[in-house]
Amino acid sequence: MIVTAANVFVVPVGNRTGVILELETDAGITGIGEAGIAYGMGIEATAEMVLKMLRARVLGRDAGEIELIWSDIYDRGFWTKSVGAITTAALSAIEIALWDIKGKALGVPVHSLFGGTFRNRLEIYANGWWMGCDTPQDFATAAKRMVDKGLRGLKLYPLGLMDPVTVIRHPTRRRVSRDTLNLCINRVEAIRKAVGSEVDILLDMGGGVHADQLRYLMPRLEPLDVGFIEEPIDPAAPENYASLRSPIPVAAGERAYTRYGFQRMLQAGGIEVLQPDVCNTGGLAEARRIAALGEIYNCSVAPHNYGTTLATVVSAHLSATIANFQVLECFPDFREEPGYVPLIDTPLEDQIEGSTVPVPQGPGLGVTLRRQDVEQHLWKRLVFEK
Template sequence: MIVSAANIYVVPCGNRRGVILELETDAGVTGIGEAGIAYGAGTMASAEMLREMVQRFVVGRDPGPVELLWHTIYDNGFWTKGGGAICFAALSAIDHALWDIKARALGVPVHSLFGGPFVESLETYANGWWMGCDTPQEYAAAAARTATRGFRGLKLYPLGVADPVMIVKHPVRRSVERAREQLIVERCEAVREAVGPDVEIMLDFGGGLTMDLLVPLIARLEPLGICFIEEPVDPALPDVFSTVAGKTHIPLAAGERFYGRSGFHKAFCAGGLSIAQPDICNTGGFSEGLKIAAAAELHNIRVAPHNYGSPLATAIAAQFAAAIPNFMVLEAFPDFEVEPGYNPVVSAPLERTIREGEMPVPAGPGLGVTLDRDAVAPHRWATVGL
C-alpha cells in the first residue's frame, strides 16, 4: 500500500477552524486527521506546514510503519526538534491519518491497536455552555441547565471577558483589574450554588495571572471544591506550577500548550502538576500521546485530554482516551451545533452520542467517523499527489 495523495481542508467550524488532512492510498483505504490550531493565530501556517510535510515525507510512502514515518518527519523537519505548535500540530494530523489507515485496513478501531478499550464509555465534562454569559446570575442559570442534562463536570473561564472575535479573551499582561476580582469569585460562587456539591467545576485561567494576584484569588476559591485549575500560570513557566501547588489544595492541570513527550517531561519533573491535558491534535498525535500518558503514570498523574477542535478532534480524543489506563475525563462541547457557522466535518459527530455526560467509545473501524464530504468540499485548501 502506498499513500497516493493528500487533501487538506481549512474548515470554518463554529467558533474555531478545523485544519483537516485526508490521506488516500492506492489500495482505496483513506485516513483522516486534524492539526490542532483551531483557535488563536496560526491556522494557515499549520495548513502550509501540513502540506509541506505530506509532500516531502508521506506521499509515495508505505503508510504502515507509522512510528518510522513519525520519526522521519521529526528528524528531518528540523524545527520539529524542540517542539512548537505549528510543527507538532501538522505532525499530529499525519499521525492520526496513518493510524486511521492501518486500523481501517484491519477493520478495527484505532484504540484496539493500542490495547483498548479500557472502558465502554467515556465520562465527559461540558465546555462552551457559558457562551453569552457575563453576570454571575447568567453563569448560574446556564450551569444549572447544563447540569440537568446529566453532565457531572462543567468548565468555565472565570477570568475571561466576552469578545466578539475571540469569544472569550484571556487577561493580558498577566493581570486583571482589581475591580474584576470580585466578579471572578462571584461567578464561581454562583455556579457552585446553582449545580450543588456533586457536580465538578473546572476553571481555566489561561496562564493569565502573576503570583501576587493568583495566590489570593485561589485562596478565595478553595472553599468551592474546585476539581482543577487549568493553566494557572503561563505554560512557558513549568517550574512555577510547583510554587503555586505549594500554596493551594486545588489540583493544577495543564498540557494544551506542552508539545511532545519532552514538553511534558519538563512539566512532570518540575512538579506541581496533578492532571495532564495533552491535546492529541497538537502534541504529536497518538504515537506521542501514548508515551505522554505512560510518563504521566510514572508520576502518578491522571490524563484529562484537552479537546477544542472540530468534531473530528473529538473522535480522535475519544480513541486516545479509550486506550490509556489513567484516563480521567474528556472535554466536550455538547452545544457545538448551535454555534454560528457550525460545520459537522464528519458524518456522525460524537457530541450527538453523549447521554448523561457519557460518550460511548466508538466501535467502528479506524477513528469511527468519516469525513462529511459535502461539508468539507468547499473548504479544500490544497491537494498533493504523486
C-alpha cells in the first residue's frame, strides 16, 4: 500500500484545537492520526511540520513500513534528536495514521497488532469539569456533579486562575501569591468534603512553583488524600523531582518526549506515575517503549490526554496493551465547550459507564473522521507525484 496523498486539518474542538492528519493509499485505505499540540503555542507550526515530514519521508512509500518510516524521520530530521514537542508531535501523527492503515488492511484493531489487550474497559478520570470555577464552593459543586454521574477520579489545576484567553492561567516565574497558595488548599479541601473519601483527587500544578512554596503546600495537601500531584516542578529540570519529600505520588511526562526524555526523568528519580502523551511523545510504539521503561522503575502509567476525541481513542489503544496502566485522562463535558466541532463518529467520551470507557474494537483505530464537519478546516492537501 503506497501512501499517495495526505490531508492536514486544523480543527477547533472547543477549548482545544486538533491538528489532524489523514493519509490516503493506493489501496483505497485511509488512516488518521493526531499531533498532540492542541493548546498553547505551536499549533500552526506543528501542522506545517507534519507537511514537511510527509513530503520528505512519507509520500510514495509503503504504508506498512511503520518502524522504518519512523526511524528515517527521527534519524534524518535533525531537530527530532534532543527532541522537542513540535517535531515529535508531528512524527506521532504520522505514526498513528500508519498504524490505523495497517489495522484496517488486516481487519483488526490496532491494539491487536501490539499483542492484544490486558483489559476490555479502561478506568478514566475527568478533566475539564472545573471550567468556569473560581471559588472553593464553585469547585465543590462542579466536583459533586461529576461524582453524581459516576466518575471516581477528578483532576484540577488548584493554582490556576481564570483567564479570558487561555481559560486557565498557570503560575508564572514559578511563583504565586500567598493568597493563591491558600486558595489552592481551600479548593481541594472543599472538593474532598463534597465528594467523600472514595474519589481520587488529582492535582496538576502546571509546571510548578519554587521549593519554598512547595514546602508550604505539600504538608497541607497530604491529609486530603491526593491521588497524585502532576508537574509540581518545572519539567525542564526533572532532576529536581528527587528533592520532593512527600507521601503524595508525583506524576510527570506531558512535556517529555520519546524514550530518551523519559529515561532522563526516570534516572533523576522522584516520579511514580508516568504520563506520556501518545500524540506528542513519538506515537503508539514509542509510548509502549516508555511504559516498558517505566516498569523497570516500578512506575505506573496514566497517559496524558489533552487533545481531541481522536486522541482519547489513540490513548485507549495504548492503555489496553500495557501492563502498568493506571488511569486515562478524559473530558466528559467536551460537547459543552464553546465552539465545539464533532471530529469523529462514536467518541469514547459518549460511552462512559460509571468511571470507565470501552477499548475500541473496530479495524484500525476503530473510528471514522467526520468529513462533513472537518472539511472546512482543511489546512493543506498533499498529493504524491512520481
